[in-house]
Amino acid sequence: MIRTEELLLNVGPQHPSTHGVFRIIVKLDGEVITDATPVMGYLHRGTEKLAENLNYTQIIPYTDRMDYVSAMTNNYVLVHAVEKLMDIEVPERAEFLRLIVMELQRVASHLVWWGTYLLDIGAMSPFLYAFRDREIIVDLFNELCGARLTYNYMRVGGVKWDAPSGWIDKVRDFIPHMRKRLDEYDRLVSGNEIFLARIKGVGQYDQETAINYGLSGANLRSTGVDWDLRRAEPYSLYPRFEFDVPLGSKGDCYDRYVIRIQEIKESLRILEQAVAQFPSSGETMGKVPRVIRPPEGEIYARIESPRGEIGCYIISKGKAEPYRLKFRRPSFVNLQILPKLLIGETMTNLITILGGVDIVVGEVDC
Amino acid sequence: MNELIQQTFTWQNGLIFLGWGIVFLFIVLGFVTYAIYFERKVIGWMQYRHGPTRLGPFGMFQTIADIFKLLIKEDTIPKKADRALFILAPVIAYVPAFAVLATIPYTSTLGFADLNVGLLYYAALSSISTIGIVLAGWASNNKYSLLGGMRSAAQMISYEIPLVLSVVGIIMMNGSLSLRTIVEGQGSNFWEWNLFPQIVGFMVFVIAAVSELNRTPFDLPEAESELVAGYHVEYSGFRFAFFMLAEYVYVFAISALTTVLFLGGWHPPLAALDVIPGLLWFVLKFSFCVFFLFWLRATLPRIRVDQLMSLGWKVLLPIALANIFVTAVCLEIFSK
Numbered sequence: 097m098i099r100t101e102e103l104l105l106n107v108g109p110q111h112p113s114t115h116g117v118f119r120i121i122v123k124l125d126g127e128v129i130t131d132a133t134p135v136m137g138y139l140h141r142g143t144e145k146l147a148e149n150l151n152y153t154q155i156i157p158y159t160d161r162m163d164y165v166s167a168m169t170n171n172y173v174l175v176h177a178v179e180k181l182m183d184i185e186v187p188e189r190a191e192f193l194r195l196i197v198m199e200l201q202r203v204a205s206h207l208v209w210w211g212t213y214l215l216d217i218g219a220m221s222p223f224l225y226a227f228r229d230r231e232i233i234v235d236l237f238n239e240l241c242g243a244r245l246t247y248n249y250m251r252v253g254g255v256k257w258d259a260p261s262g263w264i265d266k267v268r269d270f271i272p273h274m275r276k277r278l279d280e281y282d283r284l285v286s287g288n289e290i291f292l293a294r295i296k297g298v299g300q301y302d303q304e305t306a307i308n309y310g311l312s313g314a315n316l317r318s319t320g321v322d323w324d325l326r327r328a329e330p331y332s333l334y335p336r337f338e339f340d341v342p343l344g345s346k347g348d349c350y351d352r353y354v355i356r357i358q359e360i361k362e363s364l365r366i367l368e369q370a371v372a373q374f375p376s377s378g379e380t381m382g383k384v385p386r387v388i389r390p391p392e393g394e395i396y397a398r399i400e401s402p403r404g405e406i407g408c409y410i411i412s413k414g415k416a417e418p419y420r421l422k423f424r425r426p427s428f429v430n431l432q433i434l435p436k437l438l439i440g441e442t443m444t445n446l447i448t449i450l451g452g453v454d455i456v457v458g459e460v461d462c
Numbered sequence: 463m464n465e466l467i468q469q470t471f472t473w474q475n476g477l478i479f480l481g482w483g484i485v486f487l488f489i490v491l492g493f494v495t496y497a498i499y500f501e502r503k504v505i506g507w508m509q510y511r512h513g514p515t516r517l518g519p520f521g522m523f524q525t526i527a528d529i530f531k532l533l534i535k536e537d538t539i540p541k542k543a544d545r546a547l548f549i550l551a552p553v554i555a556y557v558p559a560f561a562v563l564a565t566i567p568y569t570s571t572l573g574f575a576d577l578n579v580g581l582l583y584y585a586a587l588s589s590i591s592t593i594g595i596v597l598a599g600w601a602s603n604n605k606y607s608l609l610g611g612m613r614s615a616a617q618m619i620s621y622e623i624p625l626v627l628s629v630v631g632i633i634m635m636n637g638s639l640s641l642r643t644i645v646e647g648q649g650s651n652f653w654e655w656n657l658f659p660q661i662v663g664f665m666v667f668v669i670a671a672v673s674e675l676n677r678t679p680f681d682l683p684e685a686e687s688e689l690v691a692g693y694h695v696e697y698s699g700f701r702f703a704f705f706m707l708a709e710y711v712y713v714f715a716i717s718a719l720t721t722v723l724f725l726g727g728w729h730p731p732l733a734a735l736d737v738i739p740g741l742l743w744f745v746l747k748f749s750f751c752v753f754f755l756f757w758l759r760a761t762l763p764r765i766r767v768d769q770l771m772s773l774g775w776k777v778l779l780p781i782a783l784a785n786i787f788v789t790a791v792c793l794e795i796f797s798k
């Protein structure tokens with residue numbers, strides 16, 4: 097008598113495709129997943145609790161380490177929340193610099209996603225191509241603020257460092273270069289039959305499910321919901337620039353892929369306009385009191401990070417440290433749909449779907 | 463060499479034969495060493511990297527150092543593994559890889575055994591390696607290995623059949639299973655090779671062969687991003703090296719087989735180029751086949767298991783069968 101039983105498989109925390117220390121316990125029937133339980137928290141550092149004992153400027157480096165692939169947007173959401181709470185005016189040049197670095201960061205972040213996603217699917221070369229181009233952006237950031245990954249660039253009221261001379265020109269040169277490269281990558285990957293067969297129709301969900309699960313970013317837009325905070329709830333200087341919000345229709349991994357590639361192109365469009373309008377001189381720091389003490393009150397500020405809606409909720413009791421600080425991390429929220437998507441899929445699709453959600457474990461666990 | 467086999471066995475010719483075997487072993491090992499180096503270099507260049515550069519001129523000794531490292535590594539056997547099978551598996555995977563090389567004719571004179579069932583021998587022996595892989599997957603007592611091993615078995619069954627059927631057309635054209643006869647049946651001009659009359663068979667053969675080798679885009683048994691390393695996840699040291707060795711010897715074997723079956727073996731591409739020795743032509747064509755496999759690895763993503771199955775059964779198998787039918791009809795019409 098042959099006895100059959102379900103195979104309980106631990107995917108992670110040490111697994112090449114879980115993008116860090118993320119773990120999913122799956123039950124397998126053959127190669128078909130019957131149950132999936134994500135286990136989080138391996139990278140939990142208690143950022144929110146730590147923040148309660150730090151003043152606002154000291155919290156900024158901690159935001160770098162949440163979504164370490166997109167540190168600039170994390171910087172921004174914190175300083176933006178504090179600025180909103182304190183009604184601080186940010187000089188135009190500083191705001192321009194912030195916008196440029198955020199859009200560069202979006203390009204870099206999507207490139208990392210693109211490379212690692214293709215690596216998950218089994219193509220090795222795109223990973224190296226993506227990192228080669230990301231390197232240019234990282235070098236630009238390095239020149240701007242002296243760091244390659246955790247920038248600690250923005251401050252309440254402005255930015256820490258002004259752009260060195262010639263920096264804007266380098267950004268300007270980068271745009272056509274990146275466009276050319278993107279076309280190349282499109283030819284290499286986007287039309288590949290194997291690749292399309294792997295991602296089309298995989299991990300599909302509809303608009304209602306997406307909204308019910310609170311998804312944001314490309315995960316939400318792939319179902320056709322037009323929700324990009326840069327457009328829906330404009331912040332920074334985004335209303336000044338022309339750009340489209342790419343939308344999908346089917347809500348599968350393919351749509352998410354196309355949206356992210358399109359977003360790189362849109363970011364380049366924004367960058368092009370921002371570089372052209374960049375003020376030649378001006379302050380990079382607004383009028384900010386020496387000790388940042390926001391008035392008593394609460395604020396929730398949210399922006400569009402490469403992964404979706406990143407929010408910062410601050411309760412201030414009028415002290416130099418926040419009474420409570422909460423980050424709404426898009427990776428964490430987007431991940432909640434994973435167990436639902438995985439049931440009935442194969443082991444191979446697990447990797448495709450997990451990669452398609454685009455998580456950064458530093459942000460999931462915070 | 464062939465006369466040597468036909469002779470009655472004496473100590474003398476037995477020793478000569480053994481000597482040749484050892485020489486050939488070293489040639490193949492040398493090939494494997496430099497195929498790995500070549501692969502790393504080629505893929506490195508394709509990916510804007512340098513590949514190995516440090517050890518020796520142009521990093522030529524890198525693979526030798528890697529092999530040495532594997533030799534001196536601790537040999538670990540998991541506590542709950544099936545010890546006997548765990549030890550046996552790499553041997554079963556490796557030995558057939560070497561044994562299939564016996565039938566490959568390199569030039570009109572150089573070659574080991576000219577079996578009259580050469581092609582069948584190749585197909586039969588090469589599928590034994592899969593047993594080694596399945597055993598490794600089972601004996602490791604690791605879930606990832608098991609999945610890898612099972613995938614390998616399913617893949618072998620689905621692709622061995624189109625692989626064999628795709629060359630039936632050639633067998634019909636030549637009326638022989640002997641690889642030497644098949645090469646001799648092809649001419650000294652590239653349009654006289656089996657490649658053109660059997661272009662459909664060639665395509666099926668290449669796809670099925672890549673799948674047989676478990677290389678990208680069919681590297682499912684060891685799919686790194688899903689199964690970590692698949693069937694050899696628990697292997698270390700020289701047992702692991704045996705699996706790698708088997709994989710690269712199969713690269714050698716399948717490239718040689720492609721050259722023999724479809725690319726005219728030792729024949730030059732144009733009759734005028736006949737002055738260049740046949741061995742050189744063989745090596746050139748063979749190297750191109752090897753390069754092609756590495757090229758695929760740098761370019762393509764991996765296919766999914768269910769897609770792999772449906773490609774094998776629903777696409778390759780009918781095409782291979784249709785090819786046999788068309789070949790038979792053409793032979794019937796044109797040979798009269």
